[in-house]
Amino acid sequence: MELAKKYDPKTVENKWYAYWIEKKYFESKINLNKKAYTIVIPPPNVTGVLHMGHMLNNTIQDVLIRRARMLGLNACWVPGTDHASIATEAKVVKMLADRGIKKSDLSREDFLKYAWEWKEKYGGIILEQLKKLGASCDWSRTKFTMDADMSEAVLDAFIDLHKRGFIYRGYRMIHWDPIGKTALSDEEVIYKEANSQLVYVKYYLENSKDYICIATTRPETIMADVAVCVNPNDERYKQLIGKKVIVPIVNRAVPIIADEYIDITFGTGALKVTPAHDIADYELGLKYKLPIIIGLTEDGKISKDAGAYIGMDRFACRKQIIKDLTENQLVEKIETIKNKVGHSERTDAVIEPYLSHQWFVKMKDISKPALQSVLEHDVKLIPDKFINTYKHWMENVKDWCISRQLWWGQRIPAWYNSNGDIAVCKTYQEAELYFQNNKLSTEDIKQEEDVLDTWFSSWLWPLTVFDSSVIKNGISNANEDFKYYYPTNDLVTAPEILFFWVARMIIAGYLWGNGKPFTNVYLTGIVRDKLGRKMSKSLGNSPDPLDLIDKYGADAVRVGMLFSSPAGNDLLFDEEYCVQGRNFSNKIWNAFRMIKTYEVSEKEPNLYQLQAIELFENKFNIELKNINNLFDKFRLNDALMSTYKLVWDDFCSWYLEAIKPENFSEGISRKVIEKTTMLFENILKVLHPWMPFITEEIWHLMKEDNQSDLIVSEWVELTTVNENTLKIYNSLQQIVAQIREYRSSLVISPKEKLLWKEAKTESGAYDEWIEKLSGLSPKTLLNAGAAISGKAIITPTRTIYIDLPKHLSQVVSGKEKEKYTQELEYLKGFLESVRTKLSNERFVQNAKPELLEKEKQKEQDTLSKIRAIEEQLKILID
């Protein structure tokens, strides 16, 4: 068989993905003999495109799912997409604008028709991209948050919550996005630091030449001012309380009121009160029963009620007002200050506090069990540092504004009659009936125009993907799938959406699922570039994941991403990681090539080969145990690194090197090759979750006559670990390393065999193995009293002498002697410290027994080493 020297992922990956799909390996069906292991995907935006964050996130999920599958669990990974109300609607609006169509010219129905067309055309690309990554999702279960049944469930949830008194409609100050023209929840507002101009404006007292100066960063709201507020304890203004001032521009007289809320030290200590456009002002307005003037329109322009600058954009107006006020000598000064300005998470528009009718979920009571479950580790956050953040949020949770002034989404199932009475139900008929039964007007019944926040559908995701009727019918009436797969096991997501999504899913789990929706929440970091900047389109610092896959192969990109991303830590992405991943792929490929292509002989195995097998098998088991352990703790990058070292160092560098025959022409014993093949198969299994494609490819190339597939083969079973053999292995490696170092320092060719000696022969069980790996001739017995030129390798149990090659001068030997004199000093100091410790009564009394033992052992080891060095200093030639 001809095998390329370098592994080429391109020809391999598509083939195996198609094969796995064809064999339906990703599909999970109820099997009561198996335990279910379930993950629901964090549904990406339906119109989204795969970015590095998705890559990281989904790679982790795939690793978990593939390993679970191999562990014999019934692994089920449910994929799907999210309708992403604001983001998608914005995209559709833009698409229409490009075609010269305005949203405002369309009816709701027509707009939705376009939106669905758009979704059908561009939606779900991201799922196709996930396939390139190797994601083993059960595609037959693909869900969309606006599938008919999923939407039904959302409405059911709304109706149910309303019935239970957890939903209300209120006229409240909310965050308004003037670009998306919709309300946002608190969580959708991102505060960014900005340099703002703090304008000091003069408000003249009524019929007076005196004025109060007021500082504001939003002069465009001046027209909506209804009062000026000062602190009652402020000596400067005390005598003015109750008087009136004239609002500039509109020349309206408003009262001066007093409230302790005012910070005397900020600005001028006087605040203009604009109840419609500031949350704090709104509170003041309520408290002092002030009128409300709405000065802005929903698209961020100056409203009619403002009385001036009508129709002007808010930012243009700000400039103009500053200019006009300055011209009229009404500006005392302008300062530049740093403050935080709220932006829309989706459209990046500067948020306006806005007064409007919205729907809210009362969060306080329903979040209690969800808080408990995390505090009691029933739901585990990984890493657990997020528990604090979670706790803080949950304890201070605010009501959730769930209405959005959009069309793309689930329309709120609420109806109004001509009197503004509300019926919460799905259909017109039900609404009519409700109004009738309650003796209310049935005139002009209209459905609420608003849709629900996207998160109001995604918080049901784990509950409804298996049975969308559970919300309505309760879990006791749920279908078999739900009963088998729910609750899910692990959730892998970004900490950014801990509150948006994770917390709310847990809440929903307790509301409708009778408990937690998942057990472990693995929080990934954010993918940043190597300068630590968040990857973003605008910065152009995000590589296209598909390009990376194309360049390095999916396996390489997968491990590349995981090499350096512990849970909760941001990943500073560098393409170097992919290079490392590619090199690793190649290493695995070449290990396979060696096993596959070496000459085979019918000879019995050599001793060093048998030893190599023994040593490696044991090492493999120790590492497997370790790796399993790391998986259990979700320390995935450590598990990967251990696997990497096991394969590269222990298998390739030590084991494969050790079994090579002295002469190529000898060939390798068939028995050794067979054994090696078995060992390599185990390696492939351990590698498979990380690198599914290359491992499946090699698996099949190795077992030409075998029909088995790696993806569904069993994870390697752990056998007993022999600690003693491990010790031997480690000490042998140390010996070999020291000999190699010696060779390297003297620039001795690897081909040159060195002579070695040892006083005793009974400890030489692994001598052949050592000779093989460090290029030594067969060992000879050291004559008592003979002088030595060269190097002494000293371990606690044995001292080995490497002869200096004839052509090298004895100067080298003198240097060795010097080195050992230094080491002797260090060891003596070390012994001293160990002994001080051991003679310290308080240490002996307080230390744990096993620690004491360890210290005693150290003492012994050091002693014997000192003796050995002293011994060899005597016989080494100067």
Add this chain to the structure above:
RNA sequence: GGGAUCAUAGCUCAGCUGGUUCAGAGCAUCUGCCUUACAAGCAGAGGGUCACAGGUUCGAAUCCUGUUGAUCCCACCA
């Protein structure tokens, strides 16, 4: 403004309830090698006052206090 987390080799990170064979790994760097699996490789090497200052202790990278610096979350400072 409140809260949380963190600071260990050039980079990314391990170091569990304090124990000196505990200062580590991978990458990068340097040196020598194209040795019939692999130069996408092999064999070696160098690199750290564990942010700073105190303290507790027989013993501190690890615990405590303070300082400095970074990150994140929350919050209506006009």
